[in-house]
Amino acid sequence: MPLDKPYKDVPGTTIFDADMSRQGYHLNQFCMSLMKAENRARFKADERAYLDEWPMTEEQKQAVLDRDLNRCIALGGNIYFLAKIGATDGKSFQQMAGSMTGMTEEEYRNMMVGGGRPIEGNRYVGEKK
Structure with missing residues (x-):
């Protein structure tokens, strides 16, 4: 039985709940990998190749490449993890x-x-x- 989610009725708001966590697990793990300097260097050297090492959906990978953070959130990204992409970009x-x-x-x-x-x-x- 699906969990009642009254918070879905808030315009323009995406709540990072258990379902979103599952959807964005690999996206968020990729983001956390950017905490290591060697991973940031590898990502910046060839973003697509580094992303292809992660079992993310193509849509998640493209959102990262486009730096479309709103789309990343809609695809399960957590803003605190996504901040690692911003930090990598300075x-x-x-x-x-x-x-x-x-x-x-x-x-x-x-x-x-x-x-x-x-x-x-x-x-x-x-x-x-």
């Missing part, structure tokens, strides 16, 4: 988050300093205002 977490929102790093920083995103449009789909 990007800060703030730069990565900005790219995921379609904002510049400065726009993202200013939004967060200003209190974050407004609640309008970010409630449960079924919630009454």
